[in-house]
Amino acid sequence: MKKKERALIISQTELAAGIFEMRLAAPQISSCAVPGQFVMVGIRDESHILPRPISICEADKALGQIRLVYRIAGEGTREMSTYLPGTSIDLTGPLGKGYPLDAVNEDTTALIVGGGIGIPPLLGLSKALNCTRKIVLGYRDELFLDHDFESCGNIYISTDTGSHGVKGTVMDAISQYQIKPDIIFACGPLVMLKAVKGFAAEKGIPAFISLEERMACGIGACLGCVVKTPERDNHSNVNNTRVCTEGPVFDSREVLL
Ligand SMILES: Cc1cc2nc3c(=O)[nH]c(=O)nc-3n(C[C@H](O)[C@H](O)[C@H](O)COP(=O)(O)OP(=O)(O)OC[C@H]3O[C@@H](n4cnc5c(N)ncnc54)[C@H](O)[C@@H]3O)c2cc1C
Ligand code: FES
Structure with a gap:
């Protein structure tokens, strides 16, 4: 189930050089997340950067918290790493299909x-x-x-x-x-x-x-994330699938890498 949620950052810790762990209070997302799903993290307005996909490392339903672990790759993740505990950020998720x-x-x-x-x-x-x-x-x-x-x-x-x-x-x-x-x-x-x-x-x-x-919009709209499949899709008759909606987890036999 797809949800938008304003989440409160509880902690932000550097685990290794350039690798950060963020714990967030996100009761709605934590209540229904499956391992392998991800969230789109809203980068705060002033930066004009689009939301960035980050996997849910762990979801604790009882505490209503999720844990994200991310590496600074560019501007978006660099800005994420500056957010202090007590800051609220917008998350959309849980998105995609997780592990079976x-x-x-x-x-x-x-x-x-x-x-x-x-x-x-x-x-x-x-x-x-x-x-x-x-x-x-x-x-x-x-x-x-x-x-x-x-x-x-x-x-x-x-x-x-x-x-x-x-x-x-x-x-x-x-x-x-x-x-x-x-x-x-x-x-x-x-x-x-x-x-x-x-x-x-x-x-x-x-x-x-x-x-x-592979990802761009994260919600199935832009086709920026398609990967080739050995089988044709019955609906659209093409050998493509979207990572953000049909994945990110796939049976390896169903995608061409
Ligand atoms: C479903 C999904 C789950 C993800 N989960 C995590 C996660 O748990 N932790 C984490 O650290 N990252 C994760 N990523 C990757 C993360 O989304 C990107 O590193 C991030 O969007 C980069 O944004 P940026 O603005 O910091 O960098 P940008 O300025 O957008 O990019 C900086 C550099 O990183 C490269 N890059 C951008 N996106 C990706 C990508 N998806 N994979 C590899 N290189 C990329 C660009 O080509 C560029 O060279 C995930 C991506 C997807 C699609
Ligand atoms: S990222 Fe836009 S359709 Fe998948």
């Missing part, structure tokens, strides 16, 4: 793979999945949120620099630790998602991937 929690049961071994700023939405997912969880987190160098995952399952780290865990990519960690999943859930850069899609196809297992890299 019912794709697992208690006998399933799920591989949860996050790369860089794709890691945050996997925290809410990891807490919600009712199965064995093997969690692979890939970073450039500095870690963030890794301790938050500790209660969810076995954690495996990779870093580009080798400062922590396996030196290399998440795929190197999966191979080194010989992880044999029944299903994969992933979020991260396109190059990582392509590798995950290929791995899943090779093993003949399903993979649900979140395509966070």
Whole structure:
């Protein structure tokens, strides 16, 4: 269900260089958010910047709060990082389709793979999945949120620099630790998602991937986020799908990367 909500910033913390965590009081959005969904964050009027999509890292229904973790990429996210606790901002959400929690049961071994700023939405997912969880987190160098995952399952780290865990990519960690999943859930850069899609196809297992890299209006209007699909859409007869409304989470077999 789509909702606009004025949310109060409760805290703003720098978790690692250029990576911020914002906790917000947003009772409506927190009451119905599913892991993998996102919000459009309204950048305050004076900047004239359009709202920016940020995934919901976690939603706490009881407290009526959500947690966003974001990296400063440009002007919009830089301005977000200056907002102090006590400031109110406009959010629209929860938007998009989240991860299918019912794709697992208690006998399933799920591989949860996050790369860089794709890691945050996997925290809410990891807490919600009712199965064995093997969690692979890939970073450039500095870690963030890794301790938050500790209660969810076995954690495996990779870093580009080798400062922590396996030196290399998440795929190197999966191979080194010989992880044999029944299903994969992933979020991260396109190059990582392509590798995950290929791995899943090779093993003949399903993979649900979140395509966070492509977005413009966020509400289905501009077609700025379309990705190619192998099948034609019955309604419009084209091989396209919108990331913002039909995604951002897709079965990897349903999109061409
Ligand atoms: C569904 C979805 C969920 C997202 N969730 C998160 C999240 O949880 N945390 C987070 O930090 N970011 C997330 N992003 C990415 C975030 O929306 C962008 O980094 C942000 O909009 C950039 O805005 P800006 O004004 O700061 O930078 P801009 O000035 O708009 O862009 C600065 C640079 O970042 C690049 N960029 C812009 N958008 C993206 C994007 N979507 N992916 C990669 N590079 C981009 C631009 O090409 C440019 O080089 C998500 C994106 C989508 C589509
Ligand atoms: S971002 Fe505009 S249609 Fe998806």
